[in-house]
Amino acid sequence: MSLFEGIHFFLNSHVGSLANEIWCMGIWKNSKKSGEIARTERSLMPEFLLANPNLLPSDVYGSPYSIFDYEPDPLVSDLEGLRSTYDLLCAKQKKLILDFVPNHMAIDSILIEKYPELFLKANDTILNQNKFQHPNGFIYAHGRDPFFNGWTDTIQWDFSNPNVETLHIEILKKISTYCDGVRCDMAMLPLLNVFKKTFNRASNYHWDKVIGEVKKYKPDFKFYAEVYWGLENELINLGFDGTYNKNFYDNLEKREYDLVFSEFHSETKSLEKKIFFIENHDEKRAFTQFGENLKNYFALICFLPGIHLFHQGQEFGFKTKIPVQLIRTKKEENNESVHSFYQRVFLILKRRDKTTFLITPNYSEINQRHILIRILKSTDQTELFIWNPNTTEVSGWIPYENGIHYKNTLIEEISNQSFAQPKKEQMYFYLKPGEAQWFIF
Secondary structure, three states, X not given: OOHHHHHHHHHOOHHHHHOOXXXXXXXXXXXXXXXHHHHHOHHHHHHHHHHOOOOOHHHEOOOOOOEEEEEEOOOOOOXXXXXXXXXXXXXXXXXXXXXXXXXXXXXXXXXXXXXXXXXXEOOOOOOHHHEEEOOOOXXXXXXXXXXXXXXXXXXXXXXXXXXXXXXXXXXXXXXXXXOOEEEEOOOOOOOHHHHHHHHOOOOOOOHHHHHHHHHHHOOOOEEEEOOOOOOHHHHHHOOOXXXXXXXXXXXXXXXXXXXXXXXXXXXXXXXXXXXXXXXXXXXXXXXXXXXXXXXXXXXHHOOOOOEEOOOOOHHHOOOOOOOOXXXXXXXXXXXXXXXXXXXXXXXXXXXXXXXXXXXXXXXXXHHOOOOEEEEEEOOOOEEEEEEXXXXXXXXXXXXXXXOOOOOOXXXXXXXXXXXXXXXXXXXXXXXXXXXXXXXXX
């Protein structure tokens, strides 16, 4: 299936119809060296075999983050196919997001021959496992972050050389003709303090200038950052349109519900540029990580402002994380409980419209008990969401008002359970720790 055919098929799915932006990973030209290294790296083999017990050498293609060149990889598409895909998405009023990897290229990248001085030459302070000799005779550093050894299929850009910034602006302008934005891999690595900590050199790379120059060329072009270590706000201040909110994910994993609860009381503006997720290609599958709790956690995201990242296959409750180097994996059976949940959620989200707004309920007695309550009003529905961030069970009564009206029986959308309502003045709820309930009126 070509990229164009794959996107056309995706757009007809529930997820595709809801998505505003589609991030396609692995578009750029593959590195043969990356594939060779992955096929011989013993530490990767257990994860490969878990994803594909019948693994063949040809199934290991190489990392999409070890880029040979910013041209479409023949396995995925060609330039004409990429442009056709972009045109299709534009016609559907969807945006296409592609990857940009600011920190490094593949060790065999064509750009090394063109720009040998723009990559970081290794000195004696760099450990042997973090450097390699290129056929051009120079010894270069592998791409890395300050906490781990280098990625052995990559070569590090030299951010102390201001010409790297200039070249990246050119590359990004070229990329911008094929898409509406880029997801920048490990976007914090070029920052002055981070590059200094990693290689003990001063960085001359300025994200505000890079972003500004590209947006002069294409004003609506988006920049999204994969970022960690509490540097989210720094990158937002430098011009990024959105940054990962890994803290939210980590707090869910650790069941630090009080910290998750605080997200809902942050200023809306501080949340609008945060990217919320319970699954992505770097983490375990949501069902493996969270089990049935993934339903409560995804429901939480649906009531937060900001950017919501949905990973391919998430709606089927798959368990096996797919290593990025593989192009063929085993087939998994759908988890019907998870799939049914997402089907219900997709229908609710589709009924949200431009008139949807938040009603702040005045349930002072309930709110004093540290319970999250959200009411969303749309043209055709009113949503009531309740979440228990406590370590103990809670219960209580909510008066019928603000579009929440009495029904003999209420259907709870997360569990798909029915609850009889004995009182016409108020509805009863009961929640276990971390549990949520979602009702439609």
